[in-house]
Amino acid sequence: QTGSVSAAVGQLSGSVRIRIIPTLPWKEDFESLTSIPSHWINATGKYELRALNGSNVLVKKADNPFLRRARVYMGPSDFSNYTVEVDALATTKRRQMGVVGVVAQRYQLSLLGSHQRLELQSWQPETQRTAKMPFKWSADKWYRLKLEIATLPNGTVRARGKVWAQESTEPKEWHLERTDNYPNLQGSPGIFADATPTEVFFDNLRVYSTK
Numbered sequence: 001q002t003g004s005v006s007a008a009v010g011q012l013s014g015s016v017r018i019r020i021i022p023t024l025p026w027k028e029d030f031e032s033l034t035s036i037p038s039h040w041i042n043a044t045g046k047y048e049l050r051a052l053n054g055s056n057v058l059v060k061k062a063d064n065p066f067l068r069r070a071r072v073y074m075g076p077s078d079f080s081n082y083t084v085e086v087d088a089l090a091t092t093k094r095r096q097m098g099v100v101g102v103v104a105q106r107y108q109l110s111l112l113g114s115h116q117r118l119e120l121q122s123w124q125p126e127t128q129r130t131a132k133m134p135f136k137w138s139a140d141k142w143y144r145l146k147l148e149i150a151t152l153p154n155g156t157v158r159a160r161g162k163v164w165a166q167e168s169t170e171p172k173e174w175h176l177e178r179t180d181n182y183p184n185l186q187g188s189p190g191i192f193a194d195a196t197p198t199e200v201f202f203d204n205l206r207v208y209s210t211k
Contacts, residue, residue, distance in 0.1 A: 002038040021075050024082060025208035026189075030056040037074070041188075046070040058202040060098070060193035068195050071103060073188040075207070080105055080186045083148040085206040087166055092139035093198035100200050102147045102161075103190035109147040109161035109176070110192060111137060120147075120161050120176040122184065131176045135163065142166035142203070148174075150210045157183030 006015040019039040028037075033056065036043045046067050050059045060070060088100035090113045097113020108121045118135035137143055147161045160177035164170055189207045193200045 026206065028205045030058055030203065041073040042070060043072045047072065052201065055203070060195045060200045062195035062197060062199045069193070071190055071192045073190045075188045077188050078186045079188060081149060081151055081210045082189065083146065083208055083210050084189050085144060085146045086191060087142050087144055087203045089142045089201040090139055091198045091200070096197055097139050098196050098198060098200040099192070099194035100145065100202070101192035102145050103192055104147045104187070105149040105157070106184035106187035107147065107149060107159040108192055109145055111135065111143065111145065111163060113137070113139070118163060118175055120159060120178060122159070122180055129178070131178045133176060135175070137163070144170070148210055151183070151185065152179070156181050157185065
């Protein structure tokens with residue numbers, strides 16, 4: 001839930017936004033929602049709910065090229081040691097596919113459609129620390145993304161991710177893994193999309209504490 005608190009003393013007044021966010025675990029299939037959750041940050045006007053093949057999904061719209069990239073934050077900025085999973089689907093247009101990704105503790109696992117690549121980023125502009133590998137995936141097909149973050153006893157952070165087709169079983173091995181000696185210790189769960197030049201879709205979101 002969200003709301004606001006306003007106060008006034010004499011000629012002075014002010015207000016603050018309030019977000020009420022449940023503790024983990026979270027599970028969201030979008031079936032009971034009629035609008036984007038009000039406590040999400042950076043989703044308004046960029047994402048929408050839509051019926052697709054008989055169920056509700058979350059859609060990153062492609063109607064505004066200036067808003068084609070959008071990273072949505074769903075929780076407090078002080079969360080740590082958790083895992084994010086989501087189903088994602090990209091369509092194709094003019095032989096281009098978009099980008100879908102999940103965010104956890106400021107790390108991001110992304111499937112790049114046109115480049116057919118999987119990336120694990122600790123900070124997007126700083127590409128030297130980005131782990132990457134070729135990953136062939138198809139348009140109009142659902143894939144499961146999983147990003148796990150764990151703070152290790154020595155103070156470093158291990159980030160590892162995997163992707164698999166929705167109809168397949170989860171692979172035992174992680175596709176990408178890196179240990180960060182200069183780690184991000186806290187950060188909000190989220191999703192990322194680059195709708196270039198066509199829409200991308202999300203469903204069956206889960207966020208839970210890393211075991």
